[in-house]
């Protein structure tokens with residue numbers, strides 16, 4: 001079967017900055033991958049390119065993005081099939097927040113049915129079947145009780161779970177989540193991660209989650225892709241990701257990715273001189 005996500009020689013530059021630098025990656029159907037890396041390493045850019053929200057740089061035979069065999073973009077141009085590809089790609093992004101003034105249930109329905117349905121949603125023009133499907137998804141992520149509330153009345157973690165419900169109703173086969181737990185307290189973060197992984201397991205949905213917190217990456221994922229300065233510097237089993245290995249990959253900037261208790265700063269080359277003075 002075609003890969004859930006296939007990136008081939010994807011580069012994205014902003015001015016002189018190579019936000020993503022020649023990344024090739026393949027993610028199998030149902031596979032779960034954590035994308036880690038320090039701030040500015042290119043995680044969000046990679047996810048935006050993968051979803052077709054950003055165009056990769058032009059270049060013959062480069063910048064190829066496919067999902068389940070359907071082309072998203074190629075050589076810096078959106079594919080004609082991009083709408084078809086995006087139908088099975090669910091997004092759980094902070095910047096794709098819900099529509100705050102609409103109910104939770106409507107957000108799930110609108111997101112699942114596409115932009116043109118916002119009006120339909122506002123007017124409550126959904127049929128019984130659609131509503132039942134949305135309720136079931138909200139129940140699955142544990143917030144059916146909040147279905148009638150306005151989305152803005154929910155906590156950050158609850159809103160992320162609504163976005164997950166939306167992906168379920170959409171029938172997503174690949175979910176891309178960009179820092180879904182970035183601004184959450186540990187308890188809410190755990191609930192969101194549990195919900196994402198359960199969704200992936202129960203429905204065979206491939207999952208790519210960018211994370212700052214390496215401890216979450218290793219607790220929830222078998223495969224970790226680590227980025228640095230736009231490049232993939234590691235792609236392999238989460239079991240290899242130790243504090244020492246991260247320090248090897250990132251030097252002192254590893255500090256950003258590791259719990260303070262686990263971090264041991266690399267010895268300064270002139271440590272003796274410094275302490276002697």
Ligand SMILES: Nc1ncnc2c1ncn2[C@@H]1O[C@H](COP(=O)(O)OP(=O)(O)OP(=O)(O)O)[C@@H](O)[C@H]1O
Nearest residue numbers: 014017018019037038039040041042043044045046
């Ligand atoms: N729209 C843009 N215009 C110009 N530069 C950008 C743009 N988006 C990203 N960049 C630059 O590209 C690089 C990668 O940014 P990106 O947001 O992908 O990193 P990130 O790994 O998601 O970081 P963070 O962990 O802080 O979210 C950074 O140097 C950033 O400043």
Ligand SMILES: [Mg+2]
Nearest residue numbers: 043044045179
């Ligand atoms: Mg980011």
